[in-house]
Amino acid sequence: MRIASQSPTELVVRDSSVWISVLCAGVALGLILFGIAKAQPNTFLGAALFLLFGIIGARNTTFTFDSVRRVVNWSGYKPFKRASGTIPFDDVSDIVVEATSGGSDATTYRLSLITSQGNVPMAYAYTSSKDGYAELRSQILGFIRPGLAGAPPDTGVNADGIPADLDSSIRSLLNQRRKIDAIELLRSRGRIGLTEAVKRIDAVDKNMKAGT
Numbered sequence: 001m002r003i004a005s006q007s008p009t010e011l012v013v014r015d016s017s018v019w020i021s022v023l024c025a026g027v028a029l030g031l032i033l034f035g036i037a038k039a040q041p042n043t044f045l046g047a048a049l050f051l052l053f054g055i056i057g058a059r060n061t062t063f064t065f066d067s068v069r070r071v072v073n074w075s076g077y078k079p080f081k082r083a084s085g086t087i088p089f090d091d092v093s094d095i096v097v098e099a100t101s102g103g104s105d106a107t108t109y110r111l112s113l114i115t116s117q118g119n120v121p122m123a124y125a126y127t128s129s130k131d132g133y134a135e136l137r138s139q140i141l142g143f144i145r146p147g148l149a150g151a152p153p154d155t156g157v158n159a160d161g162i163p164a165d166l167d168s169s170i171r172s173l174l175n176q177r178r179k180i181d182a183i184e185l186l187r188s189r190g191r192i193g194l195t196e197a198v199k200r201i202d203a204v205d206k207n208m209k210a211g212t
Helices: 019-040 043-056 131-142 164-177 179-190 194-209
Strands: 002-006 010-016 058-068 071-079 083-090 092-102 108-114 117-120
Touching: 002 131, 010 131, 058 131, 092 117, 092 131, 092 164, 092 179, 108 131, 131 194, 164 179, 164 194, 179 194
Parallel strands: none
Antiparallel strands: 002 010, 010 058, 058 071, 071 083, 092 108, 108 117
16 A cells, blocks of 8 residues: 555555556466467466456555545445445544454554544555554545644553454454454454453453444
């Protein structure tokens, strides 16, 4: 994810894996030409696999922050799905680094807008490193609401013993009925035992079902 362009009235943030698809298409074309030139049709299977991988891996999200209209227009696509929307600046209360468990104690990250209607992820895919996300978050907040620019994410612990910057991610996982992933995420971040992690996640789940 990166800032694609910026002016006094517009900030464009983009996350894209299209370059991977283009690379796969180039390799597929090379294999096809090689197969034709050498009369080796078996290379066509390899070309088809590269094309398939390129199609499956194609993802893109674009968030355009318009300071004149004070809205963010966003659009995104991935295989078999396109989506778009408009969010007023006043509906964006914060931007957080969402985290999820990637298995084998690995944690992956992405930025997400916090709005009155819920979280709006700024990327379809998570990345293995959150380096640069804090600076990007600060730049976006500084553009849409300067008063929030210097406010780092809360790193405290809530009443359920969940790190504040993981709270939204854990609630999102529980909403998706992914309790095991929520437990693994808490353990990978909190360095606590399984029993304690289950206890804390169960408390969050109970409070969510009670509407708190």
